[in-house]
Amino acid sequence: MSLLTHLLTCLFGMGSWVSINGLWVELPLIVPQIPEGWYLPSYLSVIIQMANIGPLFVTLMHRFRPGALNETAVIYTIISLGTVASFLLGFFWKEPVVVAGASRSVALFVLTFFLAVVDCTSSVTFLPFTMRLQPQYLTTYYIGEGVSGLLPALVALVQGVGVVHCINSTQSLNHTLNSSDGAVTFDLQAQYQPANFSAEAFFFFLSAMMLVCLLAFLLLNYHPSVAREHPSSRYTNGVKQPAQKKRNWAEKKPMMDPYRPANQKPRSSFGTGSYSWLQVCYIFVVLAWVNALSNTVLPSVQSYSCLPYGNNTYHLSVALAALSNPLACFIAMFFPIRSLLLMGALTGIGSAVGAYIMGMAVLSPCPLMVNDTAGGTIIVLAWILFILTLSYVKVIIGVILREEGHSALVWCGAVVQLGSLLGAVTMFPLVNVYGYFSSGDPCNTKCT
Template identity: 80%
Template sequence: MSLLTHLLACLFGMGSWVSINGLWVELPLIVPQIPEGWYLPSYLSILIQMANVGPLFITLMHRFRPGALNETAAIYVIISLGTVATFLLGFFWKETVVVAGAPRSVALLVLTFFLALVDCTSSVTFLPFMMHLKPQYLTTYFIGEGVSGLLPALVALIQGVGVVHCKNSTHHLNQTFHTFSNVVETELQAQYQPANFSAEVFFFFLSAMMFVCLLAFLLLNYHPSVAREHPNKRYTNGIKEACQKGRMCNEQRSMIDPYRPARQRRKSSFGTGAYSWWQVFYIFVILSWVNALTNTVLPSVQSYSCMPYGNNAYHLSATLAAVSNPVACFIAMFVPIRSLVFMGALTVTGSAVGAFIMSMAVLSPCPLLVNDTSGGAVIVLAWVFFILSLSYVKVIIGLILRDEGHSALVWCGAVVQLGSLLGAITMFPLVSVYDFFTSGDPCNTKCP
């Protein structure tokens, strides 16, 4: 294995979601300075789901016009668009335009749509490109995807975004019974710490990360040492060479899999035929479910589940959960358990922990153990195990589908986006329309 290729695959995967992840962690600094205020997260959710037109187009092209789409050129366009959009955000995110008599952050919303288009489309282009390399580099790519969430979170912590200090605040209350008396009430008030550097600098950092991703992709295509890591010299642009009379060759056979017999009767027409249609359906259902939980459902209530336990618990759970993603990928690199039974058991266990987290969010601002010091530790550990277990499941499914060929990875990316879309559609009305959840006060928790 080539250490350089592992590094480039990681940097390439990092560019998949780094821009949108970075935008989310920067919201506490952006929101007070734009007219949309805290309605912005709702707008972002809608824009991200609208951007699924990108992966839909790519998937339909692969299905009905195989070979017509130059996958490598598409990835160059996608990464370049993300680099330019994040760079422009550094200049125009605060600019407003009067629309229907009210100021609107048109530039921010338009550029955010392009960022979402880039990141959503990466699911159905970046993953299939990894067919160019040997199977072990796919796990490194998933580590890069995890870093795309971890790195912006760490930079935001250094920036000081969302850091709260609890300070005493006094209020004078006048009460009249038969005489006037002045009552002084003291309580803790949350005050947000000023950022160590501006949002503009943060967006330029995101643009630099996208540019690093572009350079990594360039080297993955042209560096001589990477060329030696290609499993098949004939495999280019994500498809095999066309056969005679314009008809496409059969799906590339997978490389030798130590978990699969060398000669095995085909169970279906999917990929190499190693799995029956029921098993394929089972794999894709789990993939959709896991991505719905980890990408949209539970992240949308993370503040509700953690904030009642204090600001430290919230930041610690967000940071350690972001660390858990690449850690799970690292574990899968050395211990890739591809058993479908184990995958189902781990999914059920992780989902049960996710149900506990959701329950704490529903009970906010007075969840279980809110007045106990162990409460914060429990919720942090729950988030770590939730992300760790389900991220491992996602990597194993990616490895399984990688062995089934290029089209299987295209469908993998499409199902990832479908699961995220269904999760967003489910949670958006609960969180943003019906106000089903109640925020906790990081400084004043008054529960029985």
């Protein structure tokens, strides 16, 4: 294995979701300066789901016109689009346009749609591209995908996004209209601190990260030391092939399965036939479930589950949960256990922890142990365990499907987007329409 290829694969994977993740962590700075205010997250959720037209198009082309879509050209196009859109956001994100007599952030919405198309389409293009590399680099790609959420969060922390100082505010309450005697009460008021650098600079940073992803992809295709990782260099799935094999052998033939005896009949027509159709359905259902929970369902209520315990608890849970994703991928690099039973067990554990987090969000602003330090510690640990277990499951499913061939990875990306879509469609009305969740005050706890 090449250290350079590991680095390039990680940087390539980093570009998968860095733009949208960066946009979300920058919301506390964006919201006060645009007409939509805190309705913006609702609009962004709808826009991002509309962008699933990108992966839908790629998946349908792969299914009905196989080979008609140049995968490499699509990747170059979407990364370039993401670089330009992020750069333009730095100039136009707060420029309003009057529509039907009201100011609207049209430029922000349009550029967000392009960024969302880039990131959503990466699920069905970036992942299948790893078939051109040896299997070990798939886990490295997932590490890069985890870094795409961690890096913007760390930069936002340095920027000082959402940092709150609790200051004393004094109020005088008169008991009677004709008396000057009154009671003085002391309350804490949340005061958001100014950022260390502007949102414009942050968007330029995101554009630079997309440019790094573009350069990494370019080197993965053309750097001489990476050439042996491609099927054309007589290496397919890490196994040396005879020289007379054609360049596109890996994409037209099923990948060799080292875990199935040569004389055993295929159990299904999916990939190498290592798994029955029931097992294939089980794998994809688990994949959709864990992505729905980790990408949309629980993140949409993270503030409700953590803020009642304090602003520091919230920021700590965000940072450590983002760190847990690449950490799980790093663990999977050394312990790539392909057990379907373990996959189900870890999914059950992650789902149970997720149920606890959801329960605390529903109870907000008065969750369990809200006035106890242990309550904040438990919710932070819950977020770490939740992301750690489900991220490991996602990597293991990716490893399994990678062994089933290029087509399996395309469907893997499509199911990832489908799960995220179903999670978003479920949570949007609960959070934004029916208002089932109530925010906690980071400075004042009004629970008894």
